[in-house]
Amino acid sequence: MINELHTEDEIKTAYKVIKQLRSHLKEQEYLALVKEAQEKENYKMVALIVENEIIAVIGFQPMITLYYGKFIWVCDLVTDYNHRSLGYGKQLLSYLHQWAKDNDYESIALSSGLQREDAHRFYEEKMNYDKVSYVFKAPL
Structure with missing residues (x-):
């Protein structure tokens, strides 16, 4: 079953899986960031649930830019x-x-x-994604 997570309790249950990808986040910081992203950035979090347990989570934002046009940005994707x-x-x-x-x-x-590298193989070979750019980041 795949469900969008809306409430704080639902989002809290996804933390045990999300922390495997975002290990730097403590639970309260995670909850605050998700809430702010939902309110300000239209962030959505969806969970794949098997036998009442969250197995995998995807977080994404619908966006519009001049480069991509109207697109979805995947912020987080992790399987337990x-x-x-x-x-x-x-x-x-x-x-x-x-x-x-x-x-x-x-x-x-x-x-x-x-x-x-395993994730890159998955995106390219299993999901048919193309490698189109590098992402650069500068701390402020």
């Missing part, structure tokens, strides 16, 4: 360590592809850390 390579990430991205089509978005984009 104990359930990787079982197709759950593909299910969530496929769900997002359909959500994007249903809501008139043209494409989906994401960034992935340079060291995450």
Whole structure:
């Protein structure tokens, strides 16, 4: 089952999976960031649930830029360590592809850390994503 998470309690239940990707975030900081992103950036969080347990989570933002046009930015995508390579990430991205089509978005984009070679293979080989740019970041 795939459900969008809305309430603080629902979002809190996703923390045990999200922290596997965002290990630098403490739970209260995570909750505050999700709430602010939902309010200010239209951030959405969706969970794949198996036997009442969250197995995988995707967080995304519908956006519009001159470069991509109307698109979806994937902010977070993680499957629980104990359930990787079982197709759950593909299910969530496929769900997002359909959500994007249903809501008139043209494409989906994401960034992935340079060291995450397994994830890159997944995006390119399993999901047919193209590598189109580098992402640069500067601390302020």
